[in-house]
Amino acid sequence: xxxxxxxxxxxxxxxxxxxxxxxxDGDTLGSAAALCHALKRLGKQAWLYRNxxxxxxxxxxxxxxxAPADFRPAYFIALDIADVTMLPKGFDGSVDLVLDHHGSxxxxxxxxxxxxxxxxxxxxxxxxxxxxxxxxxxxxxxxxYVAVSTDTGCFCYGNTTADTFRAAAELYEAxxxxxxxxxxxxxxxxxxxxxxxxxxYTGLRSARDGAVNVAVVTLDMMSRAGxxxxxxxxxxxLAGRVAGNRVSVTVREMEPGRCKVSLRTDGVLxxxxxxxxxxxxxxxxxxxxxxxxxxxxxxxxxxxVIDELWG
Amino acid sequence: xxxxxxxxxxxxxxxxxxxxxxxxDGDTLGSAAALCHALKRLGKQAWLYRNxxxxxxxxxxxxxxxAPADFRPAYFIALDIADVTMLPKGFDGSVDLVLDHHGSxxxxxxxxxxxxxxxxxxxxxxxxxxxxxxxxxxxxxxxxYVAVSTDTGCFCYGNTTADTFRAAAELYEAxxxxxxxxxxxxxxxxxxxxxxxxxxYTGLRSARDGAVNVAVVTLDMMSRAGxxxxxxxxxxxLAGRVAGNRVSVTVREMEPGRCKVSLRTDGVLxxxxxxxxxxxxxxxxxxxxxxxxxxxxxxxxxxxVIDELWG
Numbered sequence: 050x051x052x053x054x055x056x057x058x059x060x061x062x063x064x065x066x067x068x069x070x071x072x073x074d075g076d077t078l079g080s081a082a083a084l085c086h087a088l089k090r091l092g093k094q095a096w097l098y099r100n101x102x103x104x105x106x107x108x109x110x111x112x113x114x115x116a117p118a119d120f121r122p123a124y125f126i127a128l129d130i131a132d133v134t135m136l137p138k139g140f141d142g143s144v145d146l147v148l149d150h151h152g153s154x155x156x157x158x159x160x161x162x163x164x165x166x167x168x169x170x171x172x173x174x175x176x177x178x179x180x181x182x183x184x185x186x187x188x189x190x191x192x193x194y195v196a197v198s199t200d201t202g203c204f205c206y207g208n209t210t211a212d213t214f215r216a217a218a219e220l221y222e223a224x225x226x227x228x229x230x231x232x233x234x235x236x237x238x239x240x241x242x243x244x245x246x247x248x249x250y251t252g253l254r255s256a257r258d259g260a261v262n263v264a265v266v267t268l269d270m271m272s273r274a275g276x277x278x279x280x281x282x283x284x285x286x287l288a289g290r291v292a293g294n295r296v297s298v299t300v301r302e303m304e305p306g307r308c309k310v311s312l313r314t315d316g317v318l319x320x321x322x323x324x325x326x327x328x329x330x331x332x333x334x335x336x337x338x339x340x341x342x343x344x345x346x347x348x349x350x351x352x353x354v355i356d357e358l359w360g
Numbered sequence: 361x362x363x364x365x366x367x368x369x370x371x372x373x374x375x376x377x378x379x380x381x382x383x384x385d386g387d388t389l390g391s392a393a394a395l396c397h398a399l400k401r402l403g404k405q406a407w408l409y410r411n412x413x414x415x416x417x418x419x420x421x422x423x424x425x426x427a428p429a430d431f432r433p434a435y436f437i438a439l440d441i442a443d444v445t446m447l448p449k450g451f452d453g454s455v456d457l458v459l460d461h462h463g464s465x466x467x468x469x470x471x472x473x474x475x476x477x478x479x480x481x482x483x484x485x486x487x488x489x490x491x492x493x494x495x496x497x498x499x500x501x502x503x504x505y506v507a508v509s510t511d512t513g514c515f516c517y518g519n520t521t522a523d524t525f526r527a528a529a530e531l532y533e534a535x536x537x538x539x540x541x542x543x544x545x546x547x548x549x550x551x552x553x554x555x556x557x558x559x560x561y562t563g564l565r566s567a568r569d570g571a572v573n574v575a576v577v578t579l580d581m582m583s584r585a586g587x588x589x590x591x592x593x594x595x596x597x598l599a600g601r602v603a604g605n606r607v608s609v610t611v612r613e614m615e616p617g618r619c620k621v622s623l624r625t626d627g628v629l630x631x632x633x634x635x636x637x638x639x640x641x642x643x644x645x646x647x648x649x650x651x652x653x654x655x656x657x658x659x660x661x662x663x664x665v666i667d668e669l670w671g
Contacts, residue, residue, distance in 0.1 A: 204515040204528070205546050207539035214529035217515070218522040228518035235516050239603050240570065247561025250554045259551065292550050 052173070055146065055162050056180040059088070065095040066122035067114075068144065070135040073100050075199025075234065077129035078107050080148070080170045083192035084128065085114045087178045090186070096120055100137040104279050106234075110195060129170035133157045148173055168208040171196025172216045187224030194225035195234065203235045242282075244274035249287050256352055257359070260295040260317075263352070264288035265344050267302045285311035296355055300347045303339075308347040311337050318358040326354050363484070366457065366473050367491035370399070376406040377433035378425075379455065381446040384411050386510025386545065388440035389418050391459070391481045394503035395439065396425045398489040401497070407431055411448040415590050417545075421506060440481035444468045459484055479519040482507025483527045498535035505536035506545065514546045555585035560598050567663055568670070571606040571628075574663070575599035576655050578613045596622035607666055611658045614650075619658040622648050629669040637665050 059065075067085050069077040081097050088095035096116030103111060116122075124145045130136060131151035136144075147158030150173060152165035164173050171193045178185050185193075197216055201209045204217065221227060238246075248270050254263045264287055274280070281301075288297035296318065299311040310327070312320045313335045320336035321329075327350075329338020340347045370376075378396050380388040392408050399406035407427030414422060427433075435456045441447060442462035447455075458469030461484060463476035475484050482504045489496050496504075508527055512520045515528065532538060549557070559581050565574045575598055585591070592612075599608035607629065610622040621638070623631045624646045631647035632640075638661075640649020651658045 205542045207542075209532075209538060211529040211532040214525045214532060218525035218529070221520075221522040221525060227520060231516045231518075236597075236601060237603050237605075238601050240564070240566075243561045243564065243602060247558045247563075250558025251562060252558075253551075253554065255551075286547075290547060290549050291554060292548050294548075 050160050050162055052162060052177050052180060055148070055160070055177060058146065058160065059093075059181060060091070062124055063093050064121075064123035065093060066098055066116060066120070066125050067095065068098045068125060068127045068130060068140060069100045069103075069137055070127075070130045071137060072102055073104075073107065073137070074129075075107060076169045076171055076196045078103065078111050079192045079194070079196030079199070080174045081128045082111045082114050083171070083178065083189040083196070084126070084148075084174050086186065086189050086192065087182050090182050094120075094122075096122070098137055098140060101139060102137070107195075110192060127158060128174070131155065148177070166210075166212070168206075168210060168213045169197045169200035169216075171200070172212065175216050175219065185219075185223040190220045190223035190225040191230065194220045194227060194230055198227070198230065199234060203231060239280055241274045241276040242280040245270060245276045245280055245284075246287065248274060249284070253288060253291065254348070255291070256355075257296075259291065259293045261298070261352070261355060262288040262291045262294050262296075263298045263300065263348055265300045265302075265348060267344050268305070285313065289313055298348070298351050298355070300344050300351070302344045306341060306343065308340050308342060308344055309337065310340065310347060310351060311335070312351070317360050318355065323351070323354045323358055361471050361473055363473060363488050363491060366459070366471070366488060369457065369471065370404075370492060371402070373435055374404050375432075375434035376404060377409055377427060377431070377436050378406065379409045379436060379438045379441060379448055379451060380411045380414075381438075381441045382448060383413050384415075384418065384448070385440075386418060387480045387482055387507045389414065389422050390503045390505070390507030390510070391485045392439040393422045393425050394482070394489065394500040394507070395437070395459075395485050397497070397500050397503065398493050401493050405431075405433075407433070409448055409451055412450060413448070418506075421503060438469060439485070442466065459488070477521075477523070479517075479521060479524040480508045480511035482511070483523065486527050486530065496530075496534040501531045501534035501536040502541065505531045505538060505541055509538075509541065510545060514542060550591055552585045552587040553591040556581060556587045556591055556595075557598065559585060560595070564599060564602065565659070566602070567666075568607075570602065570604045572609070572663070572666060573599040573602045573605050573607075574609045574611065574659055576611045576613075576659060578655050579616070596624065600624055609659070609662050609666070611655050611662070613655045617652060617654065619651050619653060619655055620648065621651065621658060621662055622646070623662070628671050629666065634662070634665045634669055 067081040069081050085095050097114040099115045126146045127144045128148050132155045144158040147161040149163045150167040150170045154163045175193050249264045285299040296314045301309045303309050314320045319333050321331045324336035324338035327338040378392040380392050396406050408425040410426045437457045438455045439459050442464050443466045455469040458472040460474045461478040461481045465474045486504050560575045596610040607625045612620045614620050625631045630644050632642045635647035635649035638649040
């Protein structure tokens with residue numbers, strides 16, 4: 050279906066519960082809250098499902114949209130959710146309308162509007178809201194800026210296109226406070242996260258003249274940093290920051306004697322083949338595996354396989 | 361004067377040397393190299409002044425545009441240079457055309473085109489090149505993307521506006537390889553820089569329940585990290601990343617017994633007043649000073665003044 054049909058269906062109905070995905074990010078939450086705000090402007094009853102996994106960072110953006118306990122919705126709308134397995138914890142109903150941008154979307158809704166070329170689901174909602182309300186309000190622009198900017202790493206990731214930049218221009222003109230939001234989303238980290246990053250950087254090891262870089266995160270480091278899972282977002286990208294890096298390995302001790310490995314390459318060797326040696330898998334440029342070994346032994350084993358597969 | 365007059369003057373003349381500013385950044389270099397490429401397309405003789413302070417990061421973008429030793433230019437064009445004091449080392453001629461975006465520009469050229477509302481000088485060159493050549497080529501788009509993205513911290517700094525996003529969309533469509541360039545410019549750091557960041561993060565101190573954060577960079581840390589001045593870019597922003605920060609202090613030991621202080625606040629106290637106590641100055645939100653003291657003593661003295669001035 051198209052966006053116009055989505056808008057028509059929404060206008061004809063009432064009483065919506067908006068769903069966000071597991072381990073919710075800025076895109077699912079910002080998109081859902083922005084649409085919720087617009088639906089309320091239309092005079093609809095609309096609320097967000099209280100996703101139990103919302104982190105501290107995003108809670109302030111969505112808390113005022115959570116459905117009251119006695120809300121009995123007639124319809125369910127899923128935002129940025131690629132598949133039923135990604136529906137939020139505790140929800141087991143069926144979905145009426147799916148709004149998403151994942152190419153892999155399994156079209157699990159009664160109606161589905163999926164735009165795989167969009168960098169963020171927020172781009173789609175940015176087009177939908179004016180069809181519903183005729184304009185975009187500042188609160189919606191802020192929420193959609195959260196959606197688009199977080200899904201593109203502040204316009205830095207490879208998914209950023211001319212359309213993304215144009216969406217950002219539109220949001221800025223509708224009042225999105227990019228200065229305040231960027232400070233909060235991209236230039237602020239928890240103290241434990243900075244401590245952990247610091248330990249990772251000072252402990253970086255390298256091989257092959259710096260082309261291979263290894264980051265290790267032990268349970269002891271996590272505890273000394275006071276870090277939790279929330280502080281480990283995108284931690285597997287840090288080793289790859291070193292100038293000249295071609296292959297990065299991140300080893301995380303999950304419990305004594307068990308380590309998770311994330312392997313990323315520029316293509317010089319097949320990451321999934323390397324991880325398959327230990328029962329793991331993934332893609333050529335990024336793969337993972339688990340070893341029953343100490344962090345030290347895990348590093349040694351990974352380096353040895355990398356040496357063997359190096360082209 | 362306006363951009364059309366600039367374009368007309370350039371078309372009527374020939375033999376240009378393009379100047380970049382001291383401690384050149386991506387904006388001055390990207391703008392100059394892009395304009396140089398366009399001038400060559402017009403059949404003009406045009407080269408970049410060989411700025412002796414170009415860093416390793418930017419050298420590959422500009423090296424092919426450096427003037428040969430025997431080039432005798434008829435005209436000089438300054439890009440992104442706010443004042444004669446910022447003309448590149450070794451240059452002492454007069455400037456014919458100034459193209460810039462600094463509100464403080466002293467209009468030191470015979471002709472001056474300054475656009476203070478632009479986030480980067482590159483935005484101005486993006487408008488100038490099509491007036492000269494009718495279109496924008498991929499090489500120019502890449503160079504202007506370097507200009508605009510670095511001056512806005514990849515669209516994250518507060519100077520980013522709707523016009524900046526629109527410029528980025530235009531550059532993307534003209535072929536700018538934002539994926540490759542972002543990786544190089546924003547997701548890559550030298551090993552010494554990462555090591556130094558790591559030491560700074562693990563050594564962060566705080567006061568007033570985390571509202572005050574202090575980063576210390578000693579000569580010993582610099583030496584252990586193998587870091588040089590090139591690795592210290594924007595180092596004074598790191599302490600301010602901590603969630604809940606209101607006042608950040610960065611103390612750099614310049615030589616034994618002498619420290620430079622950078623103080624940044626959200627306005628809770630006047631940074632320039634605090635720094636004035638030690639003969640320094642600046643603005644309310646950002647100021648600096650130098651103390652003849654060890655890093656330890658410098659931290660103690662700064663914390664004591666902060667305590668005294670806290671609102």
